[in-house]
Amino acid sequence: MSDLRLPYFDFLLAQIGKGNEAVAKSFGRHVHWGYWENPAAATYTDEDYGTAAENLTLQLTGMCGIEDGQKVADVGCGFGGTIASLNERFDRLDMTGLNIDERQLERAREIVKPRAQNAIEFVQGDACKLPFADASFDRMLAVECIFHFPSRDDFFREAFRVLKPGGVLALSDFVPSPFFLPALWIGRAPFLKKLNDFGDCNFEATRAEYDRLAKESGFEVAQVRNISLNTLPTYGYIEAMLERGTGKGAGLIFKTILNMGRGLGRSGLLNYTLLSFRKA
């Protein structure tokens, strides 16, 4: 089985391993963008970021319609933060976190323990070949990871297969405006890919592409929310965290990428979007 190693997870695991408290507070549980109801109130501290990351989880799990007693899969589960959050808020949940990177799963197993009446399992696997039986889950989450998967078509087919009828898939993705697609095609150039620390990412799925993915796999689109403006302080926080926490700063290329991300989010060219899909 492939064991994808994303450069930013190499960095996070190394920093957390060295006891970097700042990184542990902001990215030791969730490894995703933050959500601020009022972005102007962001304070750019590690604690504020940790709260904002949890708030993004609350937005997406809310859209997924999780209830006590369900069987829930979290695909691309990182360090298990989404499962940790559900574990703290619900009872009798049977939760499975799946990740391609065994190192992240080791940390998840260490830090996320089921509360009484909940069950948690972390398994290694590929989101595009889910090692689960047909119709075995009520709910599926895929938080900020689908752009790394080898194929959105394969993932949607697999998600539809393993969800029960009435099941819901909720995910977050950076969804481009159609006007921005040509720039993304230029960004496919291998030398440009080598410059970034985020590993292989495909941000080419527009809103229309999600309609197609849903239709062809059998889902109905349930809800779509563009929350880009609520996530914008993330860019400033990452820059500040790198300055403060590592003593090395963000570096020119990474700073440029962060500034681009902020500009694209603000202008509506690349939109942080929450989407949910129902299997009828």
Ligand SMILES: C[S@@+](CC[C@H](N)C(=O)[O-])C[C@H]1O[C@@H](n2cnc3c(N)ncnc32)[C@H](O)[C@@H]1O
């Ligand atoms: C930005 S992180 C998000 C982690 C987690 N969902 C969270 O919100 O904290 C992206 C995750 O996708 C995982 N991933 C990437 N490709 C994958 C694949 N093909 N199958 C399963 N997981 C994958 C990575 O290992 C990483 O944990």
